[in-house]
């Protein structure tokens with residue numbers, strides 16, 4: 163098992179966002195968590211990338227190592243878990259190339275860095291055309307590509323993706339998801355995808371969880387979930 | 401009004417400006433990257449000057465003076481500057497670690513007050529324990545523009561919350577920022593000590609505030625702007641006195657040169673009225689929470 167999360171609880175001050183969530187991800191697997199706005203999807207990802215503190219009793223392990231012992235930057239550089247946050251959050255004052263290079267800050271294998279940048283440009287040719295442009299001035303689709311590319315440069319064991327489809331045209335969305343599939347196949351990168359677009363997410367993934375008000379209420383193979391009457395009614399528009 | 405008199409003022413203005421510029425650059429650098437005005441910065445200038453004094457005395461006793469000197473004077477000076485910058489950088493790192501890091505999520509006002517308190521502690525600490533060639537600025541710009549450390553600093557200035565998400569240790573970058581800013585202040589402190597060999601524990605206060613004005617005048621967060629504004633401020637301050645004298649002579653007035661600061665800072669105020677974001681400032685901030 164690559165990632166195992168048990169009884170995850172997170173609060174923002176008095177607001178309880180997660181009430182004891184448990185899930186797991188195997189190496190190379192694509193897993194999704196679907197749920198309505200405010201269900202706690204983003205919070206789950208933030209907990210895994212150690213961007214929010216978890217309450218006592220929560221346990222997370224990555225390949226048997228206690229995730230809670232790692233500060234956020236080491237979750238990336240030592241465990242290879244990357245987080246593509248909601249809204250992309252690129253460094254808009256840095257160029258495309260600089261965003262990619264910065265993500266290799268902690269890497270020591272400098273020979274591979276060049277190769278990996280070429281790889282990113284091969285997956286997203288658009289980024290190569292824009293490599294000297296300030297990333298803040300690119301379109302939403304290009305920014306999402308760069309956000310994925312940036313994560314790719316910093317680690318590739320597990321990629322946490324927060325609503326990558328948000329604000330993208332159907333065509334660009336296809337583009338991005340095809341690239342993600344390619345990264346998953348060729349690099350063996352596992353993916354934890356969080357989406358409001360449940361149909362898209364279930365088609366893309368192998369396993370799914372349904373999150374409601376901070377509780378996981380359903381889990382199963384994505385093929386099964388997509389045909390589940392409850393899921394259909396609540397998340398797939400009938 | 402002789403030529404030498406004007407030249408002398410010009411030289412003083414340049415020198416005075418270089419103090420402000422170096423201190424203001426440190427202010428501005430820390431601000432641009434951490435969105436924080438380190439109000440203890442003026443006192444780090446003072447600490448730098450004292451460390452410089454200590455280091456130069458130490459080096460002189462080690463390597464001798466005058467005929468007995470083993471090393472030429474300029475080598476000693478360069479060594480003094482380098483060692484003092486290094487030591488003062490550590491003071492900066494400690495200030496960040498102890499004073500600011502615990503408050504990174506706290507309201508900005510708390511951090512500002514902490515800065516003032518650290519400043520007072522450095523002043524009184526000084527009293528307790530002691531009883532009472534310009535730095536190459538383009539290199540700093542190169543450093544920030546082209547190295548991975550500089551890139552990380554710029555990223556931090558844009559959206560510090562996300563910095564750890566790409567595997568960059570935020571605390572290390574913050575400490576580095578303070579170290580460089582403090583090293584700049586130390587360089588200013590030594591240059592000051594060379595020209596005005598009387599150091600006192602409160603020397604950082606007025607310099608600190610004036611450099612703060614220069615940092616604002618340059619445009620918050622613009623290191624280049626802070627440097628230029630520092631020189632400008634030095635120039636305005638120093639040149640106000642001969643200007644008053646000329647005016648007095650031409651128009652038979654009797655304006656006292658003790659009005660220097662009043663006139664100089666009125667000029668600054670007028671500039672800020674027309675350029676509220678400073679000379680090179682940007683009006684935007686991109687701070688968001690993740």
Ligand SMILES: Nc1ncnc2c1ncn2[C@@H]1O[C@H](COP(=O)(O)OP(=O)(O)O)[C@@H](O)[C@H]1O
Nearest residue numbers: 174177179197198199200201202203204205206
């Ligand atoms: N920074 C925050 N401060 C306070 N409450 C928050 C914060 N972020 C999220 N929440 C609350 O936590 C709950 C879960 O939010 P979130 O994880 O963003 O949900 P989702 O991503 O599924 O839309 C919501 O009730 C939300 O209001």
Ligand SMILES: [Mg+2]
Nearest residue numbers: 203204205248
């Ligand atoms: Mg969300």
